[in-house]
Amino acid sequence: MQPLVSAVIPTKNRPSVVTRAVKSVLQQTFWRLEVVVVVDGPDPATAKALQQIDDPRLRVLVLPNSIGGAAARNAGVAMAEGEWIAFLDDDDEWLPQKIQLQIDAANRSQAKFPIIACSVIAHTPHGEFIHPRRFPEVKEPLSEYILVRNSPGFGEGLIQTSGIFTSRELLRNVPFRDDLRKHQDWDWLLRVANLEGVEVQFVTEPLAIWYHSKTQKSVSNTHDWQYSLNWIKENRSLVTRRAYASFIMVEVGAQASAQGKWQEFLPLLWEAIRYGSPKPIDFLLCLGFWLVPRNTRRWLKGLLGEKQNLEQPLSTI
Structure with a gap:
């Protein structure tokens, strides 16, 4: 069949x-x-x-x-x-x-x-x-x-x-x-x-x-901020100004900060502001990734209730 x-x-x-x-x-x-x-x-x-x-x-x-x-x-x-x-x-x-x-x-x-x-x-x-x-x-x-x-x-x-x-x-x-x-x-x-x-x-x-294991090496979880930046620049016409700014400030910024690329903080911020439309939450998250240690961020996410009850009923649409 x-x-x-x-x-x-x-x-x-x-x-x-x-x-x-x-x-x-x-x-x-x-x-x-x-x-x-x-x-x-x-x-x-x-x-x-x-x-x-x-x-x-x-x-x-x-x-x-x-x-x-x-x-x-x-x-x-x-x-x-x-x-x-x-x-x-x-x-x-x-x-x-x-x-x-x-x-x-x-x-x-x-x-x-x-x-x-x-x-x-x-x-x-x-x-x-x-x-x-x-x-x-x-x-x-x-x-x-x-x-x-x-x-x-x-x-x-x-x-x-x-x-x-x-x-x-x-x-x-x-x-x-x-x-x-x-x-x-x-x-x-x-x-x-x-x-x-x-x-x-x-x-x-x-x-x-x-x-989803951050300890398992793969292309998707490897920090390569420059590659991600080039990708979003290439696709700027396919995304909104808000999406462009948020991706650079949060996704690219998180990768750059993990590699200790402090000299890239202002250039990335300028790229996001110049060609995007960031909101206050984007600035807060961006600063959080650059200034707050990873272990502290994980603790905060747990405190804010990121964990979900896997037994809760979920409807289908």
């Missing part, structure tokens, strides 16, 4: 976690799906581990050379047979009803190209949290939802890659940029956000587990 949904999982040199990810897809309550695992370059250990999974819905593509995570996702989309695509990072996993609830939401949508996101359970060294902590307001620009912080805690506005569910047609028309080392998901969302027929919608129930 032709699959209706294709789960695309790029992976490299992580056989134990990718098998966990694959099994979480195969255990979905929705049956008409396939799993497309793209192994990013020669990787005998991962290939062998995947061979132990006996399910005809699993398809594995081993690339002859490493091309990077974004290009590997694009290769998976090109190989996919399903009408819908759902991404899963190799170190994350899905809860059993994820695809069923997202395809129900997509079928209810009036948009030609709905992007169905969901809440995730962020599994961190400091506990488990439900993200995002809020959902987009009516007519809120997507750039402000994903790039602006209005509070100290992480995960206020979030569309995590392992929660993205959308049409194969949209992804083939607008693939991920394969020249980016980081911010690949933000970049794609910003480029498709204003296209005709595209609408971002949420299933508010947590449907994935995001293993």
